[in-house]
Amino acid sequence: MADEPFRYHFKHLAGRRQQTFLAIAEEIIPADDSGPGGGTIATAALADWAIARLDPSLQKLLMVFLTVWEYLGLLFGGKPFTRLSSEARQRQMRWFERSPIPALRTGFFGLRAMALMGFYCREDVWPSIGYEGPLLFDRPFPDPEIRALQKGKVGVAP
Amino acid sequence: MKLEVDVAIVGSGAGGGAVLDRLLPLIGQGLKVAVLEAGPYFTRDYFTQREVEMMGIFWGNGAWPTADGAITMMMGKAVGGSTAMYTGVTFRAPDEVLLEWGIPGLTPEDLKPRYEALEQALNVHAPPADFVNDNNRLFKEACEKLGWPCEDLRLNLRDCDQNGYCNLGCVSGGKQGTLELQIPRAIAAGVTLVPNCTVERVQDRTLFAQVQPAPAGTQPGPYPPGPLEIKARLIVLAAGCPGTPALLLRSGLPGLCDALGRYVTVHPAVTGFGIYPHPIKNYRGFPKTYYTPHFSKSHGYYIETCFYYPFSTAKSVHGWGPEHRSLMRRYNRMLSILVLLHDPALPANRVTLSRGQAKLIYRIHPDNIKALAHAQASSAEIFFAAGCDSVHVSLADQFELSRAEAAADPGRFIRPENFIPGTTPVSSAHPQGGCRMGIAPKTSITDPLGRVHGYPWLRVADSSLFPKSSHVNPYLTIMALADRVADGIFADRREFLP
Ligand SMILES: Cc1cc2nc3c(=O)[nH]c(=O)nc-3n(C[C@H](O)[C@H](O)[C@H](O)COP(=O)(O)OP(=O)(O)OC[C@H]3O[C@@H](n4cnc5c(N)ncnc54)[C@H](O)[C@@H]3O)c2cc1C
DSSP states (O other): OTTSOEEEOOSSSOHHHHHHHHHHHHHHSOOBTTBOOSOSHHHHHHHHHHHTTSOHHHHHHHHHHHHHHHHHHHHHHSSOGGGSOHHHHHHHHHHHHTOSSHHHHHHHHHHHHHHHHHHHTOTTTHHHHTOOOOTTTTOOOSOHHHHHHHTSOEEEOO | OEEEEEEEEEOOSHHHHHHHHHHHHHHTTTOOEEEEOSSOBOOGGGOOSOTTGGGGGBGGGGOEEOTTSOOEEOOBOSTTGGGGTOOOEEOOOOHHHHHHHTOTTOOHHHHHHHHHHHHHHTTEEOOOGGGOOHHHHHHHHHHHHHTOOOEEOEEEBSSOOOOSOGGGOOSSSOBOOTTTTHHHHHHHHTOEEEOSEEEEEEETTEEEEEEOOOOTTSBOOSSOSEEEEEEEEEEEEOOHHHHHHHHHHHHTOTTOOTTTTOSOBOOOEEEEEEEOSSOOOTTSSOSOOEEEOTTHHHHSEEEEEOOOOHHHHHHHSOOOSHHHHHHHTTGGGEEEEEEEEOOOOOTTSEEEEETTEEEEEOOOOHHHHHHHHHHHHHHHHHHHHTTOSEEEOTTBSSSSEEHHHHTTOGGGGBOGGGOOTTTSOOEESOOBOSSOBOSOTTTOSBOTTSEETTEEEEEEOSGGGOSSOOSSOOHHHHHHHHHHHHHHHHHTHHHHOO
16 A cells, blocks of 8 residues: 555664664754654664665674664763763764764764665655655666655564 | 686776777777676666665765775776766866876877877767756856856766766766766677676786676676686776775785885865755756866865765765754755865875775875865855855854855854864765886886786776876876777787787
């Protein structure tokens, strides 16, 4: 059925990591009067599809980084990142962005890229930025999964 | 599987395509040629104009950072190499660049007829008036107001439909890259093209490669997945930078000097944005038609027009949070320009190997960061002169500089100290060097005709030959150098060819 969400099976951004990713994505792209923010399953699913195609060493780094990120929240508000207030989360992100440790800066840049990809590659987001989409909108792609994910209606497959 | 040919070319991009074209007449006389390409064979109908779907046409699926993560490198992994998704902006290397390179025989006079012939073959011309979308028109008007020279970016197009998606693969075939020109000609002439074939090592006129399965929707090659050994009388490495230096490093050929992999330059590129008072839809139309060379000699950069799709734009916008989202909501009012920095060729900037795979160690030079701050101030001047209400550049003290506060002197708000490696978005689509040509085997990898020192059967014909930065967009010069390499092959023909 056209209105049914597409059921996606997460390969990398699952469990706790998914929660951390969603919390980061919501701070990177916060909700506003044009619509919901980046912290949705639709963003995470598209990012997960892209992560699954990265070099395995980068995949691993991103996943380790998400775990580190979650627990470094303890230093910024005494709790893991997902349980921090939005202010404390932003404090942590600003610190990461300017961290003296290059790996933390680039890890953040990588996650930022994934969140932005997961959000701005979605057809349902395009009207809010005034983008009319590809001229060849309906040209098929060999992988139907990614085309379905771009529609922005996604549920989690068991 | 084993294959035996007269000439094997590794890589099918700008350099590989140019050599291939020169060899075509010999194929009629019985020369056997194979082209081994790591990337898949995508044809026009594969390109969907969607960023996430087109990740796979780039190395690392578009995520190939320098070792310190500070620069996102963009290189094509496809039949056609990076010409499959380049913009087709065509420059000749300025005379002063060739002079600075100081390679005997590589003079403006030597290159001139090659450039002319290539430009004719690729239908290079100034953009016609109906090619100019608002982003480009406003850039030109702004430069004129400021009294800065604004020049045409010459383009290699034929029947271009100006759909604006050049960097996700050309759907009309208007762009005259290797995928459209040299490859079909070569296949028709009987050249063996092996896509999805990564060459791992070269040794004693033999290439050791691995063939991968063809991804869905791409043209299959002639060999099944698995190891492939290719014997050839002559081997031409055109795997680009970092591809060719990495392949030579993996091969460990004795006698090559310590310059191997080193002196890489990348033209660090940074995008800036202006917000126009009303919608202008710059994502439609040809993305690049003008540039200003005004600051090239004095400050070491070019400013070119550019325009990208939503995700690439979002990634180039600095920062995150409400400001980022608010700027992106004005995507259809954005003007954008690209700063390309002239970077120094330093031995520390180099291709190395990490578990056998290429890795690029590169640090942005402090002088380039200063130049970038100057370039962003110049960009802001252009945006304000074009009528923009505000400007977003990554080295500004504030996320957005408004016309009221900054138009009179944007430079006051833009400082090199705001550059943070790994946080300030920087990209590169022009890696060069790593197998620099020269005379002395102690300081260079090949001679001026791309012959690898000590290995007469091995040639290099790609961007890795550049001894220093070309400053300008490089593809035409890569092809002109590859044409010289072909001269060398013809000169030595009796030794290697039937
Ligand atoms: C998005 C984008 C836009 C650009 N726009 C312009 C422009 O407008 N004007 C301009 O002048 N330049 C532009 N460039 C740069 C230009 O395309 C490149 O500089 C040029 O194509 C490099 O030529 P090359 O032959 O050295 O390498 P490439 O064209 O990159 O070809 C190298 C090929 O070798 C293959 N390869 C690598 N390693 C191996 C291996 N081990 N085994 C087998 N194959 C291998 C690669 O997959 C690749 O296909 C652009 C590049 C990009 C990515």
